[in-house]
Amino acid sequence: MKTRAVRLYGVDDLRLEEFELPEIKDDEILVRVVSDSICMSTYKTVKQGKNHKRVPDDVDKNPIIIGHEFAGDIVKVGKKWQDQFKAGQRFAQQPALNYKGSLASPGYSYPYFGGDCTYCIIPPEVMELGCLMVYEGDSYYSASLGEPMSCIIGGYRANYHTNKQNYVHDMGIKEGGNLLIMGGTGPMGLGAIDYAAAGDKKPKRVVVTDLSEQRIERARRVLSEASMKEKGIELIYFNPNNFEDDTQALLDISEGKGYDDIFVYVPVESLAQQASKLLAFDGCMNIFAGPTDKNFSAMVNLYDVHYTSTHIMGTTGGTNDDLLEALRLSEQGKINPSLMVTHIGGLDSVVDTTINLPDIPGGKKLIYTQIDLPLTAIDDFESLAKEDPLFAKLHESCEAHNGLWNVQAEQILLNHFNVNQL
Structure with missing residues (x-):
């Protein structure tokens, strides 16, 4: 199937492209990515290109998909993992793999595995390490923000x-x-x-x-x-x-x-x-x-x-136990990942946002990869509401939640663009 993805070719060289994914193997899993929050680590990667310790030396010829704080839905499961995962389950993932001494990680190292895309393929080492997790919370963004938490x-x-x-x-x-x-x-x-x-x-x-x-x-x-x-x-x-x-x-x-x-x-x-x-x-x-x-x-x-x-x-990164703790506390309402989010956008906003990340004020930039939408500050929803009914609904929802992004706002956004649960 085809995917749209933001790929890194070198220093400051990011491109939003559409290309064909290969058929998954028996030990791989195909997923639909719905949300990805942009990390400053990705900006640092873009500024270093192949000089980054996780980026392959031949990235100019074999580009990688950026983004590692992502969540979405499982679409197709290879035979090896069908007793653990099912199509339609919502997932979270731990990108700090440390597989057999390798520094390879989603968002830095893989041509078909990263967060800033519509679909990607999860390789077997992720499941072998227990880094793919079923998430039963009520929002995609909370699962995405489980990684920074x-x-x-x-x-x-x-x-x-x-x-x-x-x-x-x-x-x-x-x-x-x-x-x-x-x-x-x-x-x-x-x-x-x-x-x-x-x-x-x-x-x-x-x-x-x-x-x-x-x-x-x-x-x-x-x-x-x-x-x-x-x-x-x-x-x-x-x-x-x-x-x-x-x-x-x-x-x-x-x-x-x-x-x-x-x-x-x-x-x-x-x-x-x-x-x-x-x-x-x-x-x-x-x-x-x-x-x-x-x-x-x-x-x-x-x-x-x-x-x-x-x-x-x-310290850098977290462990599987840390991610499980973050997801558990989020599901129980004991932490509120929404505190981090100040902007939302679509896949088409990823390139400019990532390259200019230090110059964009505010907190986390939350990307919904199945849609196209300019990067927009939550604080600007009110002014945009005068011209756009979508932002009127989003502003009303965020105002009801202390000015924060929330589950209801995510549902409003995804329903508007017909992005539904598989």
């Missing part, structure tokens, strides 16, 4: 603390501790704030920094201090521009103890250096944001590493 959960779980009795590492953030998210009002940061109240270990205080008052105000609107207080967590939004000595001000918030867990959500040298100064005894700093510069480094306090047991680490 799994990365957030992975970060929380990979942090660790120690004791001086037996050197056992206590995995996860510190229960009842001070947690700092630096540069944390972007889409991933909002997901991290939301998860702080849903994870197995809960901090007593979450401090979130950002230099943009506009981003802080949106964060406060969708994740208020009062809503977190109801869940037993003190949430503080902090703009360093408002303080003469912001490092001291952050220490004062922690009663001078420092922070047990710090996530650096923007790969900036000064933030990493400041985080090093703010760690509490046995504090753990997680460089969560992935830098593009292979020589990215910062001056950190190794004296404290030795004498006060501070830890420095980093």
Whole structure:
């Protein structure tokens, strides 16, 4: 069958094309992709081309389909997997495969397997690793956003603390501790704030920094201090521009103890250096944001590493268990992936959106791959409603959900374009 897909040929060379998919083999599965959220990692891939560690050297001759935060419907199942999967099931998938030492991953490495397309073929290693999962939630976008949420959960779980009795590492953030998210009002940061109240270990205080008052105000609107207080967590939004000595001000918030867990959500040298100064005894700093510069480094306090047991680490991606946790919490309504989404668009908007991603304000750009639609901010629905009945309905739905994308809005959009459940 034919598919429409956005394919990478090289640095800044993305093309929306239609081409024929091969017949699936007995150990493959054909799926219809419905939603894909665009990740900054994809932008970094486009800027590096074949120099990216996951992209094949011959990508100029054998292009790959981009996008890895995707969900949709199973269309056809090869004989090997027919006892586990059925046509018509909704799926989510974990792109961090790590198959037999290979770095190959959907959205980076495969000619027929990626998220920014109408149909694609899932290769056998995905099922062998348990990375294809049946999703029983009520929306496609929640399954798509399960992938970035799994990365957030992975970060929380990979942090660790120690004791001086037996050197056992206590995995996860510190229960009842001070947690700092630096540069944390972007889409991933909002997901991290939301998860702080849903994870197995809960901090007593979450401090979130950002230099943009506009981003802080949106964060406060969708994740208020009062809503977190109801869940037993003190949430503080902090703009360093408002303080003469912001490092001291952050220490004062922690009663001078420092922070047990710090996530650096923007790969900036000064933030990493400041985080090093703010760690509490046995504090753990997680460089969560992935830098593009292979020589990215910062001056950190190794004296404290030795004498006060501070830890420095980093995480990328999530595991199957992390994704299952993200999907479970989303299905139960304990986390709200909608917090991340600020724009929607169709497959025809992917090329420009991806290439210009850092320059487009807001959070996650959610793509519905079965339709054509310009990238549109949720905040613009109201003005567009005057001319377009579709946006009038979408605006009404989002307004009823605190200005957020939601299940009803997705149904309105898909019904308008006659994209129905298989």
